[in-house]
Amino acid sequence: MQVKTILIAGSSGGLGQAIQDRFRAGGYDVIAVSRHGAGHTHVDLSDAHATAELFNGLDPSKPLAGVIHNAMQFHRSAFLETEPETFEQVWRSMTLTAVNVAQQAIPLLRTQGGGCLIFSGASGSLRAEPHFSAFSSAKFALRGLAQGLAREHGSEGIHVVHTILDGLIWSDKTQQRFSSAQQRRSMIPTDLAEVYWQLFHQPQSTWTQELDLRPQGGSY
């Protein structure tokens, strides 16, 4: 069987790594894109030209199956203390990267009869809380983009999914940042990766556009 390629944008962190592992175990050729970190392809996906180059360089013998966009820039600050440049930068890193990746991936996937794009959202994609105006505004924007793409390109075989990750993802970083985090109240990266695997492979008769995910007993 032909090996297929999956591109994972925002591949650092526990979830990015777990998704890579799951898809490699499932036989995919994984291209893990991040702005830094060993073992990643370093591309700034907020740059349309760099993104185009990345896709142009894909090995045509391993056709692209889809993209998982997981570029997350957690940002929390009082609105009046958030620089307009920060607003823009948060939007560029979470939303514009999704635009660029989708513009490269969709034409490729269309020529092969379809494929899947998964965009990772958060609690803030549905509810904007105090001190999260930049983050939530960008996550709302990403959700609108994903929804629009699902409606515009669904009939061409492009399956667009938006996940609402409503809770902490367990990792060393999480433990450092949130001292009160508990593993049994957090989402385990390998469990999330399994859901992404399932979504990515939904048959065309049953496509999910949006679903929420949270740990047992997570308040919401």
Added chain:
Amino acid sequence: MQVKTILIAGSSGGLGQAIQDRFRAGGYDVIAVSRHGAGHTHVDLSDAHATAELFNGLDPSKPLAGVIHNAMQFHRSAFLETEPETFEQVWRSMTLTAVNVAQQAIPLLRTQGGGCLIFSGASGSLRAEPHFSAFSSAKFALRGLAQGLAREHGSEGIHVVHTILDGLIWSDKTQQRFSSAQQRRSMIPTDLAEVYWQLFHQPQSTWTQELDLRPQGGSY
């Protein structure tokens, strides 16, 4: 390994049958409840006492793993031509049955450390269209119930899922009712059953409360 029981309410029709088949293939003891039809346990789940009797009669050696509530009463009529009795009956058959089943299942599941309840919603659960006031009002009510149960009983290990089935489910009945229905624009029961299987077995670190499902290119 101990055999577990799953109860499927509203088990007639293509989806009900496919869910039964999937869970039987997965090793469950399936109790298929419907008001009529060969091979089903006949109980009127809108009757609290009959529902209690059903659950009291479960074989304790095969502990209950959960319930899939799929009781659907499609109803379409102009609002001014819908009898108040019909409104009430649609509500009883789709919402009150869910109340009764949940009140019996949750205490049982709690004693075993948890379990899963899946309620099937529809496009009309999110958008009330003309001529669907009775149907949508009952489906909105079911969604509110499912969401409340998820929040009230989640920390006790009760995973409550609400699915939005946004499209036609392929079956003989569908073909008769909607002459324009096409299989490639419909949801295949066995594909849906697989999603229900996945949801039912989500690990406690990654629970979905709500997801939508529609065929490729379905307009929404």
Added chain:
Amino acid sequence: MQVKTILIAGSSGGLGQAIQDRFRAGGYDVIAVSRHGAGHTHVDLSDAHATAELFNGLDPSKPLAGVIHNAMQFHRSAFLETEPETFEQVWRSMTLTAVNVAQQAIPLLRTQGGGCLIFSGASGSLRAEPHFSAFSSAKFALRGLAQGLAREHGSEGIHVVHTILDGLIWSDKTQQRFSSAQQRRSMIPTDLAEVYWQLFHQPQSTWTQELDLRPQGGSY
């Protein structure tokens, strides 16, 4: 100018009284319907026949302008301690009364070229919280009904509004029930009545179907 009639369903309590006062001051003939209380027309609006009788008895010389449906049955209890009869009764008092009133009002209003129906929702119409499953399920159902009616009868001149009253309404009863209630954190009935007046009189070029209302600084 011809005097017009407005019917207020669920007219007891501070908000019901304030709406009555506002519309009387504005020149309307007000029919205040409640199941009890001095100065009210006593009709059980969950009874379709009694509701029909009420509307048949309206004075044709004062044509109906619309209905404000404010029938609220606050209900809070653990799901497992809520009798199925209570679930049904909460639904009947908040949702079925709305069905009955709308079925009588819409044909009358159509013959006059239009009119307005306002249904009062609550925080629980959008979010089902623990211990509010019966209340929220019925409020979700009311919202679905209102939305369906807006879509089905809008082009006939029937303006259907659903308000989300997201907070405490200040009254003697509120003070007794919630000892921590503060007037400056509550909604004042006369202020709400003014909003209802504005909504009721929106010109046909700018109709609101749904809006939320909460006191300054109310958390949500």
Added chain:
Amino acid sequence: MQVKTILIAGSSGGLGQAIQDRFRAGGYDVIAVSRHGAGHTHVDLSDAHATAELFNGLDPSKPLAGVIHNAMQFHRSAFLETEPETFEQVWRSMTLTAVNVAQQAIPLLRTQGGGCLIFSGASGSLRAEPHFSAFSSAKFALRGLAQGLAREHGSEGIHVVHTILDGLIWSDKTQQRFSSAQQRRSMIPTDLAEVYWQLFHQPQSTWTQELDLRPQGGSY
């Protein structure tokens, strides 16, 4: 009584003009900001420094009462034919302008005990349709911003409103752009302006955060 100032951002077009007229008639000193057009203050509100200068130049003897942000850049194009620069530009003109204006207005309004910010959304703020990915993504972002500001600054007396303008606004431009537009199926600017006036003056006991507005019989 002291004259107060209102700033209208995105003041060109029929709605901008009608809002100006309504507030002038109500006794306000109106500052109409637009990037071009006679009779407007010309400021590029996507430029934080230019926006700060504008606010610094306000006449302190006429304290600011609030801002109506109506900056709308209608944009419709196939996703794959939308330049990333266009995505960014649509976001800057509709969302970043709102950020800049809010960052200047909120500190001023706080010192005076409060004030009102109204942001104009559209149908695309809730539903992203095909060929509207850039527009909807920016409108989703604006909605998230408005919601976050409402929660973060509400208790300080800052009333933040987000309107969903779900339909065509009647104007010469509308007639030219949509040949099938009909006045009786469109929203009349003076009617909308009256709603904005009402929202701007809601007492602190009854604040609306979001409402939709559409012409009678508008499909949605």
